[in-house]
Amino acid sequence: MLTKRQESILKMIVTEYIRLAKPVGSKLICDKLNCSSATVRNEMMQLEDLGLLEKTHISSGRIPSEKGYRYYVDHLMQLKELSGEEVYKLETVFKNNSLELSDVLNRSLEIISDITSYTSIVLDAKSHDNKLKEINVVPVDKDILIAIVVTDQGVVEHKTMEISGVSLEEVKKTVKLINDLIVGTPIDEVSAKLEFEIKPVIAKYVKQHEILYNAFYDVFTDISSKNVNVVGKNNILKHQEFSNVSKINDIFSKLDNKEMLKNIEEKNNDINIYIGHENKMDPDVTVIKTNYKTSKDEGTIAIIGPKRMDYDRVVNLLDYIKKQIEG
Amino acid sequence: MLTKRQESILKMIVTEYIRLAKPVGSKLICDKLNCSSATVRNEMMQLEDLGLLEKTHISSGRIPSEKGYRYYVDHLMQLKELSGEEVYKLETVFKNNSLELSDVLNRSLEIISDITSYTSIVLDAKSHDNKLKEINVVPVDKDILIAIVVTDQGVVEHKTMEISGVSLEEVKKTVKLINDLIVGTPIDEVSAKLEFEIKPVIAKYVKQHEILYNAFYDVFTDISSKNVNVVGKNNILKHQEFSNVSKINDIFSKLDNKEMLKNIEEKNNDINIYIGHENKMDPDVTVIKTNYKTSKDEGTIAIIGPKRMDYDRVVNLLDYIKKQIEG
DNA sequence: TCCTAGCACTCTATTTTCTCGATTGCTAAC
DNA sequence: GTTAGCAATCGAGAAAATAGAGTGCTAGGA
Numbered sequence: 001m002l003t004k005r006q007e008s009i010l011k012m013i014v015t016e017y018i019r020l021a022k023p024v025g026s027k028l029i030c031d032k033l034n035c036s037s038a039t040v041r042n043e044m045m046q047l048e049d050l051g052l053l054e055k056t057h058i059s060s061g062r063i064p065s066e067k068g069y070r071y072y073v074d075h076l077m078q079l080k081e082l083s084g085e086e087v088y089k090l091e092t093v094f095k096n097n098s099l100e101l102s103d104v105l106n107r108s109l110e111i112i113s114d115i116t117s118y119t120s121i122v123l124d125a126k127s128h129d130n131k132l133k134e135i136n137v138v139p140v141d142k143d144i145l146i147a148i149v150v151t152d153q154g155v156v157e158h159k160t161m162e163i164s165g166v167s168l169e170e171v172k173k174t175v176k177l178i179n180d181l182i183v184g185t186p187i188d189e190v191s192a193k194l195e196f197e198i199k200p201v202i203a204k205y206v207k208q209h210e211i212l213y214n215a216f217y218d219v220f221t222d223i224s225s226k227n228v229n230v231v232g233k234n235n236i237l238k239h240q241e242f243s244n245v246s247k248i249n250d251i252f253s254k255l256d257n258k259e260m261l262k263n264i265e266e267k268n269n270d271i272n273i274y275i276g277h278e279n280k281m282d283p284d285v286t287v288i289k290t291n292y293k294t295s296k297d298e299g300t301i302a303i304i305g306p307k308r309m310d311y312d313r314v315v316n317l318l319d320y321i322k323k324q325i326e327g
Numbered sequence: 328m329l330t331k332r333q334e335s336i337l338k339m340i341v342t343e344y345i346r347l348a349k350p351v352g353s354k355l356i357c358d359k360l361n362c363s364s365a366t367v368r369n370e371m372m373q374l375e376d377l378g379l380l381e382k383t384h385i386s387s388g389r390i391p392s393e394k395g396y397r398y399y400v401d402h403l404m405q406l407k408e409l410s411g412e413e414v415y416k417l418e419t420v421f422k423n424n425s426l427e428l429s430d431v432l433n434r435s436l437e438i439i440s441d442i443t444s445y446t447s448i449v450l451d452a453k454s455h456d457n458k459l460k461e462i463n464v465v466p467v468d469k470d471i472l473i474a475i476v477v478t479d480q481g482v483v484e485h486k487t488m489e490i491s492g493v494s495l496e497e498v499k500k501t502v503k504l505i506n507d508l509i510v511g512t513p514i515d516e517v518s519a520k521l522e523f524e525i526k527p528v529i530a531k532y533v534k535q536h537e538i539l540y541n542a543f544y545d546v547f548t549d550i551s552s553k554n555v556n557v558v559g560k561n562n563i564l565k566h567q568e569f570s571n572v573s574k575i576n577d578i579f580s581k582l583d584n585k586e587m588l589k590n591i592e593e594k595n596n597d598i599n600i601y602i603g604h605e606n607k608m609d610p611d612v613t614v615i616k617t618n619y620k621t622s623k624d625e626g627t628i629a630i631i632g633p634k635r636m637d638y639d640r641v642v643n644l645l646d647y648i649k650k651q652i653e654g
Numbered sequence: 655t656c657c658t659a660g661c662a663c664t665c666t667a668t669t670t671t672c673t674c675g676a677t678t679g680c681t682a683a684c
Numbered sequence: 685g686t687t688a689g690c691a692a693t694c695g696a697g698a699a700a701a702t703a704g705a706g707t708g709c710t711a712g713g714a
Contacts, residue, residue: 025706035658036659037658037659038657038660056666057666058706058708059663059665059666059707061705061707100487136465140478144481148475152468154467154473162425238576245564245570365689366685368678369679372679384695385679385693385694386692386695387676387677
């Protein structure tokens with residue numbers, strides 16, 4: 001258990017280090033506290049013994065350890081209000097009613113990336129409430145068809161398929177069958193239904209049922225799949241902890257790996273903070289993320305930055321966005 | 328006019344500099360040529376006077392100037408055959424018939440970016456031959472519609488629109504009108520036709536014609552717009568000329584600016600080389616690009632790398648791809 | 655028991671100096 | 685026209701010197 005004074009010292013070191021990006025010495029602290037630098041040094045030593053602080057070399061000032069950041073965000077961080085300017089900028093997005101949710105998310109996270117210099121990720125999954133509304137097939141050429149699928153929440157997906165030797169009649173029959181049998185089904189159940197209810201039936205009626213089946217299967221897979229977008233990637237370059245080219249390459253590669261990014265999905269409804277090794281992405285970054293959910297969509301938004309991140313501000317901003325979206 | 332010997336010296340300096348990334352001294356050259364280093368130095372001095380070579384400092388070896396590279400690509404470069412491995416890798420893409428053209432382009436440029444360590448851009452425009460095939464409107468909710476547009480080449484685009492107070496009847500009337508009047512129109516003429524033939528008519532029939540008109544206008548704009556994709560962006564990090572963070576940031580920002588990238592479009596049918604200041608993108612890079620054109624699509628593919636680029640190889644690879652695509 | 659002044663010590667970061675080696679331009683001779 | 689020889693230049697890197705920030709420890713005072 002830390003004393004009040006230890007807590008203030010830890011807090012100062014974290015905030016000053018976040019602000020200045022240089023190890024914090026005892027003198028800086030003792031100016032703000034009513035005690036001598038020697039006293040501060042003694043306390044710092046104890047905090048270091050507790051694993052909350054670290055030194056970069058034997059006679060350097062202290063920087064927070066991951067455990068120190070963790071203590072800070074769990075016990076010491078105070079959420080400030082968003083500044084008027086921040087609110088103003090974000091409002092331009094939220095008050096624009098003509099935008100779709102995914103645009104709202106991307107634009108607001110662009111703003112956040114912009115004002116914070118961190119990188120954001122939007123992981124956009126279709127809501128489970130999304131139901132199949134309509135399937136349509138448009139012939140565009142001899143043997144070439146486009147299957148178009150629409151959900152009741154307005155999601156549209158399409159796929160081109162090539163079928164030689166299948167008559168338009170057969171295709172239409174299949175489409176009608178699908179429309180009759182699975183319209184209204186939640187999208188994440190569609191694939192199963194397609195396999196077990198539609199496939200056996202069309203296998204009898206339709207000659208090239210495999211091709212048809214596969215095409216629709218693909219469309220349904222696309223439509224129920226997650227969509228991930230990275231915003232403000234170049235902001236990585238703005239932080240001194242990412243100043244060597246191989247580290248930059250490393251992080252950029254990770255941010256390009258969409259499949260891996262889909263794993264950041266957060267079920268939990270809070271603002272969650274994963275510091276350094278606590279996240280699976282990279283031990284040198286902190287990921288702050290939260291889940292959002294509306295009738296139409298659900299997903300995860302995340303902010304990624306160095307461990308020396310402006311925790312208060314990011315938590316506030318994410319919280320604001322989450323509330324606005326979930327309205 | 329350069330002498331034969333001057334040309335071989337220039338050629339050696341360019342190829343050696345491309346290979347080793349270090350200024351090339353007279354000794355390296357004179358080993359390969361039947362003359363002394365002093366002779367080579369005399370020639371180098373003349374080449375420098377002609378603006379074909381440069382020094383990094385007073386007693387350094389020589390590097391090619393932009394003019395030197397230009398002379399090299401115009402007069403000295405010899406195109407080698409693609410290696411068996413290169414052809415093999417690319418063939419896996421071209422022999423895969425189930426891929427759409429845009430996938431073929433992106434994948435083959437991924438391979439090229441991979442084996443060359445350069446960055447590629449695919450600028451994919453819809454062909455002028457692309458004609459409107461069908462327009463469809465799907466109501467998804469009270470007041471919310473999705474407009475779906477399909478072209479005869481199988482391009483699909485959609486847009487959600489919100490119209491309160493317009494009856495489904497009116498919408499259907501508009502759709503029928505559009506279908507009747509402009510199906511078959513090349514997509515780049517659709518916008519004009521929409522404005523001058525459709526708009527005046529629906530203005531009479533339909534109450535909220537503005538909203539309907541705008542929605543369709545947006546869809547048609549999307550469908551006829553260019554699509555640009557950057558492949559292998561992180562390869563920028565592999566070249567020593569891009570080793571400082573602010574330069575990296577600079578180039579990455581440019582590669583993220585899709586609007587600017589659309590300007591790389593190349594009308595000319597050759598393989599075109601823009602060295603340093605010859606390109607509008609960045610004075611430190613070389614852009615090699617070519618136009619491609621099939622019945623369905625047309626566009627531009629470009630390779631971007633440092634000026635010290637493996638010109639022969641890139642030209643060959645681009646040429647190979649262009650021929651494969653245009654079949 | 656807690657706090658603090660004082661001090662030797664450690665280490666970084668920066669500047670300076672030095673040296674090595676690569677390469678040049680020039681000159682004079684072939 | 686070519687070449688050998690040579691002084692001069694400069695970069696890159698090592699080594700040395702210096703300044704400054706910050707620490708840990710000790711001993712005395714509240």
